Amino acid sequence: MSAETTVERVRRCLRRCAPQAPEEALAPGAPLFDNKVLDSLTTVELALLLEREFGVRVRAADLSRERFGTVEAIARFVESRARTEP
Amino acid sequence: MISVSIFRMFHVSPAMLTGFYVLLAACGVLARTLPPRLRRAFLALAGLAFVARFFSATMAPALAALALLLWRVCDGGETLDARRTLAAAAVVAFGLGPACFGGFFAGYTHGHVRLQDLLTVMFLANMLKKSVYYVYERRAGRARSPAAGDFLAYFFALPFTVGSVIFAPSEAASRWEARSRRDDLLSGLRTLALAALHAGACWLLIRGGWTRAYDEQFLARAAALRWWQLWLIFVSTYVGVYLHRYALDQTCVGAARLLGWDVRGNYDWALFPADYADYWRRWNIHFRELLMALFYYPSALRLARRRPGRRETNLIAACFVTFAGAAVFNFVLHAAFYRPGFGAAYYNLAVRLALYEGFAWVMVSAAGIAEMRRRAAGKPEPGRWRRAAGVAITLLLRAGSVPIYLTDVPGLSWTVPVRLIAAAFGVPFRR
Numbered sequence: 001m002s003a004e005t006t007v008e009r010v011r012r013c014l015r016r017c018a019p020q021a022p023e024e025a026l027a028p029g030a031p032l033f034d035n036k037v038l039d040s041l042t043t044v045e046l047a048l049l050l051e052r053e054f055g056v057r058v059r060a061a062d063l064s065r066e067r068f069g070t071v072e073a074i075a076r077f078v079e080s081r082a083r084t085e086p
Numbered sequence: 087m088i089s090v091s092i093f094r095m096f097h098v099s100p101a102m103l104t105g106f107y108v109l110l111a112a113c114g115v116l117a118r119t120l121p122p123r124l125r126r127a128f129l130a131l132a133g134l135a136f137v138a139r140f141f142s143a144t145m146a147p148a149l150a151a152l153a154l155l156l157w158r159v160c161d162g163g164e165t166l167d168a169r170r171t172l173a174a175a176a177v178v179a180f181g182l183g184p185a186c187f188g189g190f191f192a193g194y195t196h197g198h199v200r201l202q203d204l205l206t207v208m209f210l211a212n213m214l215k216k217s218v219y220y221v222y223e224r225r226a227g228r229a230r231s232p233a234a235g236d237f238l239a240y241f242f243a244l245p246f247t248v249g250s251v252i253f254a255p256s257e258a259a260s261r262w263e264a265r266s267r268r269d270d271l272l273s274g275l276r277t278l279a280l281a282a283l284h285a286g287a288c289w290l291l292i293r294g295g296w297t298r299a300y301d302e303q304f305l306a307r308a309a310a311l312r313w314w315q316l317w318l319i320f321v322s323t324y325v326g327v328y329l330h331r332y333a334l335d336q337t338c339v340g341a342a343r344l345l346g347w348d349v350r351g352n353y354d355w356a357l358f359p360a361d362y363a364d365y366w367r368r369w370n371i372h373f374r375e376l377l378m379a380l381f382y383y384p385s386a387l388r389l390a391r392r393r394p395g396r397r398e399t400n401l402i403a404a405c406f407v408t409f410a411g412a413a414v415f416n417f418v419l420h421a422a423f424y425r426p427g428f429g430a431a432y433y434n435l436a437v438r439l440a441l442y443e444g445f446a447w448v449m450v451s452a453a454g455i456a457e458m459r460r461r462a463a464g465k466p467e468p469g470r471w472r473r474a475a476g477v478a479i480t481l482l483l484r485a486g487s488v489p490i491y492l493t494d495v496p497g498l499s500w501t502v503p504v505r506l507i508a509a510a511f512g513v514p515f516r517r
Contacts (some may be wrong), residue, residue, distance in 0.1 A: 060383035061226030
């Protein structure tokens with residue numbers, strides 16, 4: 001799976017769980033928690049959407065700023081998880 | 087004259103704060119001349135020097151034992167035998183700790199709580215919270231086994247001897263010297279200046295113009311106070327608590343930034359949240375993140391997978407687990423570091439924590455459900471006036487829970503805080 005495709009798919013998931021987020025807040029490097037795109041409600045929703053979209057298992061310990069802080073970070077995370085969980 | 091404070095805790099120790107700032111300035115200069123690998127160890131030594139100067143001498147053996155236990159916990163976090171570690175932690179926390187510290191803390195030998203006593207409690211409580219964080223992150227694969235310098239810096243570095251900032255070990259490692267020294271210096275100085283302003287405002291609010299009020303005096307007069315006078319007291323006490331906590335925690339954050347850690351702030355305009363859930367997001371952010379990691383996300387994810395259609399009850403249940411976890415954390419920490427059994431008996435600690443965390447659980451769940459419904463209906467964010475109303479209501483809710491923290495009255499019934507809150511709504515109060 002290419003990195004660009006993953007980023008787009010992650011953004012699609014984000015648009016579904018945070019439909020009111022402005023487009024610039026979903027830029028690949030934009031901080032999702034600081035921009036209030038993700039909070040405790042949307043983070044859990046996003047985790048479930050990612051599980052369905054990418055077929056990976058998201059653990060509670062994965063829901064950190066390092067792994068879920070930006071669209072890019074999430075894309076990297078699901079790609080690495082998809083590699084280790086074929 | 088009506089006092090605006092019902093707490094005794096705001097007695098700043100000028101000697102301690104001056105000592106901290108002098109040591110901080112000296113370290114700020116010296117640390118820059120050292121090679122990078124020695125810098126963090128040096129800051130840890132400075133922290134220990136500060137602890138040795140201001141904390142009780144009887145703390146030394148307990149502190150050494152605690153440090154050894156923490157080292158074991160952090161080093162072997164991935165493969166730790168949980169039962170043996172818990173047993174060792176219980177011996178240190180409930181046995182050795184109170185034996186060395188008992189009676190010294192919280193100022194009951196002084197007649198009122200002094201800042202340096204409060205700091206000692208906070209410092210030790212933070213060490214325990216940090217060790218939990220370390221084990222959690224090691225098991226989750228987010229933190230590596232620490233080098234000695236990293237370990238000492240995380241637990242003992244000078245900035246972390248004040249305030250209650252307990253950021254994640256992975257964050258501590260990734261944010262060390264992440265920015266230029268000039269940026270760190272400017273950001274640190276700005277944060278310290280803001281913290282000093284808050285400390286000054288707190289001092290003015292608590293001491294300037296009003297007599298110092300203690301809980302006993304307040305309770306003796308409470309029956310004669312009108313409802314609006316009670317609200318004035320509750321609101322100003324809450325603002326005082328905020329100013330006090332912000333000043334201490336942001337002093338820690340500013341000092342950390344000054345010395346090379348780009349630590350995130352622990353408060354985000356916490357006096358002006360739009361609702362109770364927003365308040366919880368903005369107050370004591372670092373501890374909240376630990377609670378979220380330990381309690382909220384695991385339960386929320388599990389429930390969402392099992393019962394995807396019951397979003398609102400899932401939220402209520404996940405919030406319950408989170409605030410129950412917070413209550414257990416606080417109970418252990420309070421009971422461990424006052425005296426064995428002392429905290430529970432003297433303060434009605436269990437009931438007070440249950441009341442306080444129970445109130446927060448109901449409020450945060452309600453605000454979360456309202457937010458969930460608003461989003462589901464596709465309604466826009468609240469406008470300016472609605473937001474202002476939300477800020478005012480949240481302030482009153484926060485202030486209304488202040489009487490739960492009436493602490494310094496021996497034998498105080500748990501119903502007294504509840505009846506005080508009722509008195510603020512016009513129900514006659516009788517001690």
